[in-house]
Amino acid sequence: MSKKSFAKLNDPVLPLPNLVKIHTDSYQWFITEGLTELFQEFSPIHDYSQKKFTLEFTGFSLDEPKHNEFSARAKNLTLDAQLKVKLKLTNKEIGQVKEQEIFLADFPVMTGRGTFIINGVERVVVPQLARSFGVQFNANLIKGKKYFSSKIIPSRGIWIEIETEPDGVIYARIDNKRKIPISSLFRIFGLKSNADIEKTFSKADTGLVSFIKKTLEKDSAKTMEESYVELYRRLRPGEPMDMLGFENSKTYIDGIFDKERYDLSRIGRYKLNNRLGKPTDNIKKEPKIITLEDVVGIVSKIIELNNNPLAQPDDIDHLGNRRIRCVGELLQQRLRANMAKMKRNIQDRMSTADPATLAPAQIVNNRTFMSAVRDFFLTNQLSQFMTQKNTLDEMEHLRRVTALGQGGLTRERAGFEVRDVHSSHYGRICPIQTPEGPNIGLVVHLAVYARLNEFGILETPYRKVAKGKVTNEVVYLNALDESNYNIAHSEAKYDQKTGEILEEEVEARVMSQPGLVAKSHIHFMDMTPNQAYSVATSMIPFLDHDDATRALMGSNMQKQGVPCILPEAPLVGTGMEERAARDVGRMALCENDGTVEYVDASKIIIKEGGLSRGASRKKREYNLATFLRSNALTAMHHRPIVNVGDKVKKGDVLADNYSSDGGRMALGQNILVAFLSWKGSNFEDAIILSERMVKEDKFTSVHLEEFSINIRDTKLGPEITTYDIPNVGEEKLKDLDEDGVVRIGAEVRADDILVGKISPKGEVELTPEERLLRSIFGERARDVKDTSLRLDHGKQGRVIGIKVFSRDMGDKLEPGVIKQVHVEIAKLRKISVGDKLAGRHGNKGVISKILPLEDMPYLKDGTPVDIILNPLGVASRMNIGQILETHLGWAAEKLGYHAITPGFHGATEDEIGEELKKAGLPEDGKVKLCDGRTGEFFDQKVTVGQIYMMKLDHMVEDKIHMRSIGPYSLITQQPLGGKSQGGGQRLGEMEVWALEGYGAAHTLQEMLTIKSDDITGRASAYNSIIRSERFKSPHLPASFHVLVSELRGLALDIDIKKSEARNPKHETN
Structure with a gap:
């Protein structure tokens, strides 16, 4: 089927990046650089005396994986490779050097899709959105005036807070302990006298209040020695007096700021220099610990902010102050902690071993390292069981970013601000797609063009605009840089040949806020209108006609679509379907030009090489998956789409995956819809479906x-x-x-x-x-x-x-x-009553009736509709996109093409009317329908057309449950609750009231006793049934004994007195 595009803009200058690149790049960095950094950080290791031994890590190697992906899944094994390290042990006493290569761990290997296979199960490590290392400036409002403070956040080590008090004194607070005047910290870092401190701040401290003078007056310590002792006393309160000497204090405090215990990291150094206006070109050579220059710069900035009444604190929710930590960095951080343990073990063994016979393998115990690797992949909150309901679900799990996890937020502590959409998210994080539950705003998805720079900061591309002319030069900007420029939206009109912007004033984002700007003042232009959205959101046609809440539901529900036996690509798409299906890595793609030689369900053989005679023609075999079980218990399956003798080119699709059709993402079916109320059966989002859908296995999975x-x-x-x-x-x-x-x-x-x-x-x-x-x-x-x-x-x-x-x-x-x-x-x-269906616009419902074909409403030509939706479910939900999709889908089906209509620059209502006219259909898309039961026309015209619907992973077969015999609760002797426990339903208060209302006293008594928790009574009733005897009177139910026990727990002595006479009338049949 041909394609017809309704896009108003040309194809973007920059093609979409690989959508799973973020994972593969991070893992590649870890293997090539991250492990090297880790080993260099802990090399060399000396014994405690530093006189006997030195151990150095001189290199490492990662072997080829022991299994391939298919065998690891089949045998429930981990796809891993052996990590070996080369060690060099120097015996200083006798001058002997021993070199040895030892096995360190079986290290999981990433698949080409960015996932890991652990114990036969596919897992993904979700990147974490965390607060950036470096410095942040905050403000406290005291009596209507802002007093500024700062936090220095390192990658490893103690936090330092510097804050201003209303009396003008600047204090430092180290590791959340008691505060100390900042002047004491200056002396520790090298400014020995008060005169030196005053001279250093002579240019910065020029306001009405002299913050430095006030601080020096408040400081009880006057010398460097006193400052060390004073700080030590605050960090270690309760320390005995004999430990409060200068030497002790100096050793302890210098150790805190030593590079072994304090690491600002390259990112922290970059952010600190950037915030203080210092050069960032030579970051690699600069120290990664806090220096005197840094502390002076931060205090100068605090004084400057205090003296400026218009100054604003840093926004901690701004993406310029947050960064993404991917799998490589998370893994390196986890292994670093365990390498420190390993180092102590090595030093312990060095001190006890025999120097003459000691070899590197004897002192290195790899168990610590192996357990760290295993724990990271199996127990870390960010290493998740991959969701695989369909290929879009896989794709979006790989593009998910979370603020939760170790070192992040918790659901309980996260407030509204951190969850909310921020202006800096534009083009970096999707403002639509996020879960609807307690994780809302904490779990987000990357926008389609977003990428990470070397510091883990999100960037998005823009086209450069020079003197009012749009160029093809592409510039990536991070959120902080972007706030310094005026950026026009992508639909601003310009001359296609010269690039000249046609309007004098253009709608643009000025300092991240909307505004109207002269074209000469525009610096950049958006790449494309869907730049701000995730992959799933970009796959919703007519997104601009849907309410944001319904668009969120549509994005999330596409991921829940269960793969059908024969999925269909949507008649109305956005152009994103092909790229999303390709990048997830589940389709069989041709690696070289050639000719198809053999095809069956399990393999395709391609004869490669040119078509000229004598050209070398190598055969390449492509193995196909047949009914592989996914993590969501759906079938991952390949369907070949080539035939023997077909000529294929590099990159062509050879076989579709379990949710693609002709190389395009296919999550559901195109079906004929009528928006009509039908006999109350589609009240409140209920759906009526035609029996044809069942017979033709349209939604069978x-x-x-x-x-x-x-x-x-x-x-x-x-x-x-x-x-x-x-x-x-x-x-x-x-x-x-x-x-x-x-x-x-x-x-x-x-x-x-x-x-x-x-x-x-x-x-x-x-x-x-x-x-x-x-x-x-x-x-x-x-x-x-x-x-x-x-x-x-x-x-x-x-x-x-x-x-x-x-x-x-x-x-x-x-x-x-x-x-x-x-x-x-x-x-x-097969699809059945109770299953949930949904479209791409948040239009969801449960099937209430499956009607015979002859009862469905039909068109004038006798074609019955496939599905009936309630028109009342459209207006209040404000998802008009489904109506436009219905109209355009009908025209596309009649004219035989796939319509491409991207959000925000797709087909207009006039264009849809034109297409309907060409197809010989009414321009308003409404027709007279016949009632299948009576054969008469309905009074009003009805909207009819082709809509794309998906069967969701909420099927009645998973939820329906019956019980005849099953477990009871030990305490109440009533059935347990829920399907998972084999439970049943108990007679609750409301059910008792209903029976009381009918005066059914004996029925009620039976239900509350022998049919429920009267243990003796139900046993004797069973005996009576099998012996064909009359029932005895019921006994006391177990719940009554529970009540008595609870009353006794309240110190009320309850005695049960039984009546002597038994009334024979109580005996029942």
Whole structure:
């Protein structure tokens, strides 16, 4: 099908960057530079005396991965490679040097998609949006006047706060301890006398209040020695007097600011220099600790801000003051803490080892390093189980950024300001897409053009404008730099040949605020209108016609779309679908030009090379995934779209993935919609669906689940898998093989045996008869217990895969486990009443009725509609985009093209009317519909057209639940709640009132006693039923005993007195 674009702007000068580059680049930096930095930081390591040994890390190497991606997933292994380090141990006493390469850890390797495979499961490390290192200036409002303060935030080490008091004294507060006048800190950093301090600030401290003089007057310490002792006393309160000497104080305080314990980091140094107006060109050579020059600069800035009544503090929510920490940096930070432990262990071993025989491998224990790597990937809050409902879900998980996690915020502490949309987010963080729950605003998504600079600060590209002319030069700006320029929006009209802006005054962002600016004062221009939005939001057509809340829901619900057996690309798209499907890395793409030689469901073979005779023609095989289980239990599957003999070029799509169609993202189906109220069945967002959708499997999806069982070696003997299971009928065993494992292709239902297993029972005293049987038949007569793996309650499907792991075959298993069997079951789910459907505009609903084809309303030509939506669900929700999509979709279907209409510069209403006219449809998109039940026309015209709908991962089959027999609560003896616990519903207050209202006293008594928690009564009722006897009177329910116990807990002595006479009338049938 051809494409037709309604975009008003030309293709952007800069093509979209790779959408998962942020992860792959960070991991690559860690492997090439981050690990080197880490080893250099801890090298050399000397023994405590610094006279015996020196250990140096001279290099490292990362081997090739031990498995490929497919085998790691199949065998539940980690995709990792061996990390080895080269060590050089120098024995200073005898001048001997020993070099050795040792194994340090199995290090997880990143896939090309930016994910990790840990224990066979795909995981992703989500980047963290954290406060930037460096200096920040804040203000405290005291009696109507602002008094400025600053915080110096290092990467590692203590925080220093410098604050101004209303009396004009400037104090320093180190590590949140008691404050000390800043003059004492100056003396510690090298300004020895008061005269030196006054001279240093002679140019800065020129206001009405002399802050430096006031501080010197307040300072009780007058010399450097006194300053050290004074600061030590505040940092270590309660220290004995004999420890308060100058030497002790100096050693402790100098140690705090030493480079081993204090690290401002390259980012912190850059931000500090930038904020103080110092050069940032030579950051790498500058010290990464706090210097006298830094403290003087910060105090001078505080004095300058205090003297300026218009001065404003730094905005901590501004993206210029926040940065993103990706997988490489997070991993380096985690390993650094464990390297410090490893260093202490090495020094301990150096002091106790025999110098003559000591080798590097003897003193380096890699267990600390290995546990750090393992813990990071398995327990860190930022290392997450990848969501894989569809490929867009995968893509957006990789582009997710969170403010939560270690060193970040918590949901409880985060206020409104940090969650809110900020003007600095433009082009960097999507203002629309964020979760709706407690994480709102804390978990956000990157905008499509956003990139990270070397300091982890988000940047976005702009086109340069010179003297009112738009150029093709692209400049990336961070949020702080951007606030110094005037930036025009991308839809400002300009001459396509000369670049001259046609309007004299242009709408622009001036200092990040909206304004009207002369074209000569414009510095930059936006790249494209969807620059500000995430991938999912950019995939909503007519986004500019939807309310922001509904656009948020639309963005989030696209990620929940369950892959259909045959997904369809949308008739009305935005142009983002193709790029999103390609960058997620799930499609099979051609690596070189060639000809298709062989195609089947599992592989495609391409004969590469030119078409001329004699050209070397190498064959390349592309392996395809067939029904791989995703993390969301959907089927990841490839569908070849090429045929034998086809000529293919580099980059062409050879096979679609589980949610793409012809190389475009496809999350649902194009269906014929009518906006119509139908007999009350689509009241309140309910949806009426045609039976055709069920018959033609339009929304049918495949769901895979794996069930596993361990076969253990117990104290009483080993467990065995077998076909021969005691007390089980032939019907249950018919699909098991001789090992007791169900065969592939078997249809299984709830409680069917998947793996037959018997376990030895504990020995008991044998009767003479049992001893005789044992002597005749030997061990076979021994008692065994049936511990087979059975299919869970409420589940069914077809067995599509069996995996057996065994120690005999060399597989790694848990201690005590001799064999492990995994059974994979597939289930086809047709759409049914209770399933949730949604469009891309936040228009969601639950199916209330599936109507026969003949009952659906139909067009004049007899075509029945596929879905009926309630028109009342449009006006109040303000998502008119769905109506425009419906009109344009109908025209596109009739004219046979895919419409491309990007948000903010797509098809106009007039253009849609024109397209409908060309297709021979009414210009307003409304037609007379016939009622399928009566054959008569409806009174009013109805909006009809093609809409794109998705089946969401909220299916009735996962939620419906029934119980006949199940567990009870020990305390109340009432059924547990919820599907997961096999629970049921209890008779609550309102149900009791309903029965009381009908005067059903005996029914109510039964329900509250023998049908509920009257233990004795229900047991005797059961006996009465099986013996066909009359019921006895009910007893007291267990909940009454709970009430009595609670009253006794309140020191009220309650006695239950039973009536002597039993009334025979109480006995019931």
